[in-house]
Amino acid sequence: MRGASSIAMLFLDLTIQGLVQGAIYALIALGLTLVYGLLRILHVVHAALFTMGGYAGVVVTNATGSLALALVVAMAVVGATGVGIYRFAYKPLLDKPPLVALMASIGLFIVAEEAFRLIFGAYGLSFTDPPLQTHVEILPGIFLSHARIAVVGLAVVIIGLLAWLSASTRTGISWRATVSDPPVAASFGVDVEKVRYLNFFIGSALAAVAGTMVALLNNLVEPTMGAVPAYKALAIIVLGGLGSARGALAASLALGVIESFGTIYLGDVLDRDAIAFAFLILVLMLRPQGLLARG
Amino acid sequence: MAYEIAVLTTMSIAILFALSLNVITGFCGQVSLGHAAFYGIGAYTAALLTKAGTPLALALLPAAALAGAAGFVVGMASLRVRHDFLAITTMGVTFLFVGIVRKQEALGGEVGISGIPSVAFGRPGLLALALVCTILFVLLAVRIRRSWMGFAYESVADDEDTARVLGIDVPRYKLWAFVIGTAGAGVAGGLYAHHIRFIWPDSFGFVESVTVLAMVIVGGIGSIWGVVLAAGVLSVLPLWLQFVDDYKLLVYGALIFLTMRLAPDGIAGLARRLAARLTR
Numbered sequence: 309m310r311g312a313s314s315i316a317m318l319f320l321d322l323t324i325q326g327l328v329q330g331a332i333y334a335l336i337a338l339g340l341t342l343v344y345g346l347l348r349i350l351h352v353v354h355a356a357l358f359t360m361g362g363y364a365g366v367v368v369t370n371a372t373g374s375l376a377l378a379l380v381v382a383m384a385v386v387g388a389t390g391v392g393i394y395r396f397a398y399k400p401l402l403d404k405p406p407l408v409a410l411m412a413s414i415g416l417f418i419v420a421e422e423a424f425r426l427i428f429g430a431y432g433l434s435f436t437d438p439p440l441q442t443h444v445e446i447l448p449g450i451f452l453s454h455a456r457i458a459v460v461g462l463a464v465v466i467i468g469l470l471a472w473l474s475a476s477t478r479t480g481i482s483w484r485a486t487v488s489d490p491p492v493a494a495s496f497g498v499d500v501e502k503v504r505y506l507n508f509f510i511g512s513a514l515a516a517v518a519g520t521m522v523a524l525l526n527n528l529v530e531p532t533m534g535a536v537p538a539y540k541a542l543a544i545i546v547l548g549g550l551g552s553a554r555g556a557l558a559a560s561l562a563l564g565v566i567e568s569f570g571t572i573y574l575g576d577v578l579d580r581d582a583i584a585f586a587f588l589i590l591v592l593m594l595r596p597q598g599l600l601a602r603g
Numbered sequence: 604m605a606y607e608i609a610v611l612t613t614m615s616i617a618i619l620f621a622l623s624l625n626v627i628t629g630f631c632g633q634v635s636l637g638h639a640a641f642y643g644i645g646a647y648t649a650a651l652l653t654k655a656g657t658p659l660a661l662a663l664l665p666a667a668a669l670a671g672a673a674g675f676v677v678g679m680a681s682l683r684v685r686h687d688f689l690a691i692t693t694m695g696v697t698f699l700f701v702g703i704v705r706k707q708e709a710l711g712g713e714v715g716i717s718g719i720p721s722v723a724f725g726r727p728g729l730l731a732l733a734l735v736c737t738i739l740f741v742l743l744a745v746r747i748r749r750s751w752m753g754f755a756y757e758s759v760a761d762d763e764d765t766a767r768v769l770g771i772d773v774p775r776y777k778l779w780a781f782v783i784g785t786a787g788a789g790v791a792g793g794l795y796a797h798h799i800r801f802i803w804p805d806s807f808g809f810v811e812s813v814t815v816l817a818m819v820i821v822g823g824i825g826s827i828w829g830v831v832l833a834a835g836v837l838s839v840l841p842l843w844l845q846f847v848d849d850y851k852l853l854v855y856g857a858l859i860f861l862t863m864r865l866a867p868d869g870i871a872g873l874a875r876r877l878a879a880r881l882t883r
Contacts, residue, residue, distance in 0.1 A: 350687055397864070404867050406687065407634055411820050412863035414813050418856025426849065539694060539809065546691045582702020585695030589680070592692055596684045 321450055322568045328456045330564025331463035332525075333544055334557050335518035336537055338467065339390075339511025341545040341556040345487045346507050348406060352413040353393055355538025356420030357512045361386045361519025362529035363424065366433045375439045375524075382520050383513035390512025391505050417538070425531035432530030440524065459521045466517065467557065470510070474553075483507065536581055543588040549597055563587065608726045609798075610839055615733040616794050617838030619740050621818040621830050623787025626744065628816065629825035630753065631780035632760025633681050634689055637696035638815050641670040641785040643807030644700070645792030647710055650719045650802055659722045659797055660732060666793035667786040674785025678778040685763070697812050701804045715803025722797050733794045740787050744827050747783075756780060760825070817859045823871025833870055 336358055343351040361382045368378035397416060401409045440454035474480035485493035486503040494500045522537075523529045544563055548555025563584055570583035578586060624638045645666035652662035680692050704710050711717075722729045747753045755776045758766040767773050796802050814837075822833030840858075844851045866873050 344687075348687070350690065397860070400864065401867070407820070407824075408863050408867040410634075410690065411817065412860050415817075415856045415859030415861075415863060419853055419860060420856075422850070422853035422856060426853070535809075539698065542691050543695060546688055550687060577703070577706055578699075579702040579705050582699050585698040585702070588695050589692060589699070592684050592688065593680065596688065 317449055320447070322572065323565055324446075324450065324452065326565030326568035327561060328452075328459055328564070329568060330561035331460045332518050332522060333537070333541060333564055334467065334560035335463055335514050335521070337541040337544040337548070337556040337560050338470070338553060339514045340541050341548065341550070341553055342507050342511045344545060344550050345552070346504060347398065347402065347409075349398055349409045350406075350413065350542060351511075352410070352538060352542070353397075353416045353420060354511070354515055354541070355534035356417050356424075357386050357390055357393075358515040358519040358522075358537060359420070359424060359529070359531065359534035360389065361516025362523040362533060363428060363433065363519075364516065365520030365523050366435055366529050369439065370433075370436050373437070375520075379517060379520055382516040386516035386519075387509040387513040390508040390515075393512075394504060394508040417534075421531050421534070428529075428531070430531065432528050432533075434527050434529075435523075438524070438527045441527075453525075455521075455524045459525065462517060462521065466514065470553075479506070540581070540584050543584055547588055547591055605726060608730050610842065612726070612730045612733050612794075612798050614835045614838050615730065615737045616791050616798060617815075617818065618831050618834040619733070619737040619794070620788055620791035620815050621822070621834035622737075622740050622744055622827070623784045623791060624815050625784075625819050625822075625825065625827070625830045626747065626787065627780050627784035628819055629830065630744075630747065630756040630760065631777060632756075632763075633777060633780065634686070634816075635677075635693040635784075636690050636809070636812050636816065637677070637693035637700075638784075638788055639807045639809070639811035640697045640700035641674055641788035642792035642795065642811065642815075643704070643802075643804075644670040644673055645789030646796035646802050646807065647704070647716070647792075648789070649793030650716050650796040651710075653720050653722075653797065654716070654718075659729075659793065663732075663736070663790050663793045667789040670789025670792065671782045671786030674781040674788075675778060677785070678781030681777055681781065682774050694809065694812070697807070697809050701808050704804045704807075711803065713804065715801060715806075716796075717801045719796055719800040719802070721800070729794070729797055733798075736790050736794065740790075741827065741831065743783075748827065752776065752779070817855075820867075821859070821862050821869050823869030823873075826869070826871030829869055829871030829874070 336354070340351055340354050343349060343354070364382035364385050365375075365378045368381045369375050372378070393416070397412055398409055401412060440458055443451040443453050444457070446452050446457070474483055482493065482498040483503050483506070485496065485498055486500050490500050519529070522533065540563070544559045545556050547559035547563070548557070566587055567580055567583055570578070571580050574583060620638075620642060624635060627633050627635050627638075648666040648669050649659065649662040652665065653659050677693065677696055681689055684692055705713055722732065724731070747756070755766070755771050758769065758771055759773055759776055763773060799806075818834040818837050819830050821837060822831070823829035840855070841851055844854055862869065
């Protein structure tokens with residue numbers, strides 16, 4: 309009897325941990341899928357923006373003592389950088405084959421990772437006084453730190469806000485119009501270029517939130533922290549059906565949970581990162597168009 | 604002399620590795636971000652066999668066969684998914700390979716395999732073997748290019764659906780491209796294992812897959828001599844960049860980015876444009 313209930317507790321705990329991880333994946337993957345939906349570019353540098361968000365979060369929090377301020381600064385700085393990347397790296401490559409933009413993106417990503425290492429050192433930064441580290445009992449026997457709760461809360465608020473923005477505002481409508489057919493959108497008076505800038509700003513700001521949150525959970529930012537989440541986020545947006553925000557969201561949460569169970573039950577054969585890609589390959593072989601996309 | 608031999612061996616292996624990817628990505632137009640996995644399969648196979656006493660020249664055959672067989676399976680995936688989906692799937696293959704190897708005690712797990720034996724006639728012997736393999740592969744690539752197969756590849760790379768309509772057996776040619784390319788990577792991997800004489804999972808990760816793709820792209824996708832040149836130079840570039848030691852990767856990344864930004868068709872494309880201007 310006791311055994312059964314403790315297994316149920318373990319399942320519940322793993323599911324919750326998985327959903328927290330999934331919320332972070334969602335914040336990263338949404339920006340990525342927005343860029344893909346708009347420009348058909350696999351935006352690998354997105355991972356560097358995520359890392360940059362982490363650094364900005366830690367540096368500003370340490371300087372001012374305010375995590376909220378740090379989040380705002382991180383979003384603004386990283387958002388602006390994202391816009392810069394679109395303007396100076398991608399825009400001139402839009403008429404080239406997609407492989408060109410992908411490789412340019414990978415090149416930039418390597419440069420960015422190295423730049424972080426050279427500027428901030430190879431061993432990373434930590435919060436001098438890490439905020440939100442106390443634990444609370446959310447369900448009988450299950451404890452979560454305030455930081456984890458904040459991650460989920462922020463993700464829900466931000467994603468909800470975005471969903472509302474794209475469904476019911478003028479900006480959101482011109483955004484969706486541009487995604488589905490840029491020339492037609494332009495002929496209806498949508499400023500396609502402006503939509504793209506906005507898209508990069510929002511997507512990058514989301515990555516900055518994710519970066520700051522991961523920094524908070526691990527109390528560490530390091531130059532290579534973006535690498536694995538970045539590749540996983542690519543897997544996620546493919547799983548969700550490239551360019552589909554809803555699919556990316558579902559895939560993020562699913563992957564978070566699958567990984568958290570996988571590390572317990574498959575840990576002897578596969579490491580955590582391989583689980584994600586095994587899942588990806590499995591799904592693609594069965595549904596080449598992704599989980600939610602219509603065939 | 605030992606130094607020059609080591610540098611030449613490095614170049615030769617890199618050229619073989621890059622040319623093998625060029626068959627898949629260059630000739631046949633199938634983007635692969637997971638080529639290092641096949642390099643790894645070859646390296647592990649050859650290393651385990653030579654440690655058991657097989658001469659390397661013989662061990663390279665099963666290395667090529669196993670890598671080619673794995674390539675066949677991934678090739679099957681390329682029949683299912685295309686373009687960006689394929690790029691991500693092949694990227695997954697690298698992570699899967701590293702993730703599996705890491706957990707296998709028989710393959711050395713996290714620690715890898717060390718003490719890989721030196722080959723007959725030592726370093727010069729390895730260089731000779733590497734050169735023979737590379738030259739054979741260059742000849743194979745030239746032959747493919749000039750054959751009906753090369754023609755079919757070009758049509759698949761250009762426009763798969765039209766190729767299909769024209770009656771070209773697209774799946775068969777794609778699978779052949781994957782088998783030939785990955786088998787070549789397997790041989791390169793076997794040579795690499797005996798060049799460095801120590802391998803571990805991280806030798807075959809995503810970074811290596813990207814590095815070799817960068818060689819193909821900087822050389823000019825599909826161009827044989829362009830890729831030979833780019834792989835030769837880029838493989839020893841880190842040695843020349845010793846004076847900027849700490850900035851090595853930074854320079855490498857910037858180089859990839861700038862090539863894409865300024866000359867996306869690579870060295871071969873630049874040369875073509877230059878030649879066109881001179882002969883005008």
